[in-house]
Amino acid sequence: MDKLVVVYSMVGCPFCTELKEMLDKEDLNYVDRDIDKYKDEYDIFVEITENEYVPAFMTILDPDSERPKTKLYAPDRDFDDLEEGLKIIKNFYEE
Helix, strand or coil, X not given: CCEEEEXXXXXXXXXXXXXXXXXXXXXXXXXXXXXXXCHHHHHHHHHHHCCCCCCEEEEEECCCCXXXXXXXXXXXXXXXXXXHHHHHHHHHHHC
């Protein structure tokens, strides 16, 4: 089953850059979504999570299916630091 991670980030955000560098170092695939370019999509994310902090991410299990299984992760809600966020993503790919 295919898996995908979407990272919501903002230009100039040092935490966003650091998370993406951590993912690159671990050779973990992700799609980067700039929250300004994908404003409508990110607004839905914020509405659901009630959290507008970045970097945030979404895991998608079986993204090409009619009903992919998604889970949203927002900082200070689902993880306290970047290392914890990285661990969540690593575990998702290892499951």
